[in-house]
Amino acid sequence: MHRKFKIAGVGEVLWDIYPDKKYLGGAVSNSIFHINRLSHEGILISKVGKDKYGEELIEELEKNGVATDFVQVDPVKPTGTVEVRLDEKAVPSFKCTSGTAYEYLDWDEKFSDLIASLDGLIFGTLVQINPHSRKTLYKLIEQLKNTLIVYDINLRGWPGESNELIEKSLQFTDILKLNFDEFDKLKEKLGIRKNEVTAILQVLLRRYDIKLISLSMGAQGGLFIDKNRIIYVPGIIVNPIDTTGAGDAFVSAIVVKYLEGASIEEIGEFSNYLGAFITIMRGATPDYNLQDIDHFKALHKKRRYHPEFSQYTIKE
Numbered sequence: 140m141h142r143k144f145k146i147a148g149v150g151e152v153l154w155d156i157y158p159d160k161k162y163l164g165g166a167v168s169n170s171i172f173h174i175n176r177l178s179h180e181g182i183l184i185s186k187v188g189k190d191k192y193g194e195e196l197i198e199e200l201e202k203n204g205v206a207t208d209f210v211q212v213d214p215v216k217p218t219g220t221v222e223v224r225l226d227e228k229a230v231p232s233f234k235c236t237s238g239t240a241y242e243y244l245d246w247d248e249k250f251s252d253l254i255a256s257l258d259g260l261i262f263g264t265l266v267q268i269n270p271h272s273r274k275t276l277y278k279l280i281e282q283l284k285n286t287l288i289v290y291d292i293n294l295r296g297w298p299g300e301s302n303e304l305i306e307k308s309l310q311f312t313d314i315l316k317l318n319f320d321e322f323d324k325l326k327e328k329l330g331i332r333k334n335e336v337t338a339i340l341q342v343l344l345r346r347y348d349i350k351l352i353s354l355s356m357g358a359q360g361g362l363f364i365d366k367n368r369i370i371y372v373p374g375i376i377v378n379p380i381d382t383t384g385a386g387d388a389f390v391s392a393i394v395v396k397y398l399e400g401a402s403i404e405e406i407g408e409f410s411n412y413l414g415a416f417i418t419i420m421r422g423a424t425p426d427y428n429l430q431d432i433d434h435f436k437a438l439h440k441k442r443r444y445h446p447e448f449s450q451y452t453i454k455e
């Protein structure tokens with residue numbers, strides 16, 4: 140058994156509004172939810188509004204064992220919401236409200252004690268778009284020592300996803316997670332003039348002194364690269380119901396396994412399984428436990444390969 144790691148997430152918490160139901164959502168909040176499901180201590184640093192949605196969010200987080208001591212309540216700004224629609228492959232598109240509470244994170248004197256005890260910190264891009272939350276995030280990150288810093292880039296094409304902002308985030312980053320769309324955008328933004336995906340990732344790794352990069356590829360699994368290795372983990376064949384939040388769970392699995400000292404193969408396998416498992420349930424934060432993941436693994440052995448990366452495939 141490993142000790143329990145303490146991992147904070149700084150970013151958005153909101154309601155994912157589906158046509159018939161609402162689910163706990165927000166990329167960073169989702170990742171923290173999964174940290175708890177994976178038997179570690181996830182702490183959410185976020186903000187809700189002083190409204191019904193805000194109260195319900197705090198209730199829902201607590202029900203799921205997520206500490207809410209650092210979920211602030213804004214007296215004026217409303218709680219965040221996102222309208223979610225799924226396409227025929229169960230891939231979501233999002234319509235996000237702006238000017239909501241999580242964009243206005245304040246500095247809290249209690250952060251100082253928390254910072255000293257953190258093993259990991261997860262953040263994304265959305266929380267940085269408003270200078271208010273961005274300032275709080277940077278102040279927090281700048282005080283961290285010996286904390287693994289994880290950047291789940293989650294680019295959505297919002298105005299404000301500037302090169303400067305992204306480059307600053309990459310300079311803090313120990314582990315970077317991005318999907319294929321985000322990879323294309325990043326390559327363009329940073330003007331990396333190489334053709335091969337793996338060569339571009341190697342440039343990123345060296346330029347920003349990153350420890351591990353994971354390029355997730357939805358149904359086709361993921362690529363994992365560190366200073367010494369490139370490995371490809373082929374996708375698990377499933378019948379997805381809702382792929383919302385697969386990436387958020389995938390990130391949590393990477394962080395936990397990395398802190399546990401797992402090999403890059405183990406990190407890849409476990410995160411790929413967790414990501415796939417999340418797609419067979421509705422919403423980004425379904426009810427499950429560690430045994431359910433084992434059960435899922437035993438029933439899902441078939442793989443889907445991305446032809447370009449088969450040379451890096453891990454041996455099963």
Ligand SMILES: Nc1ncnc2c1ncn2[C@@H]1O[C@H](COP(=O)(O)OP(=O)(O)O)[C@@H](O)[C@H]1O
Pocket residue numbers: 317318319354355356357358359360361374375376377379382383384385386387389410411412413414415416418
């Ligand atoms: N349709 C799917 N089938 C199997 N696994 C999936 C599927 N969608 C996502 N996953 C798993 O979840 C991971 C993250 O999903 P992805 O869609 O790439 O990220 P994001 O949600 O950040 O866009 C993938 O690398 C894969 O392991």
Ligand SMILES: [Mg+2]
Pocket residue numbers: 293318386387
């Ligand atoms: Mg994502």
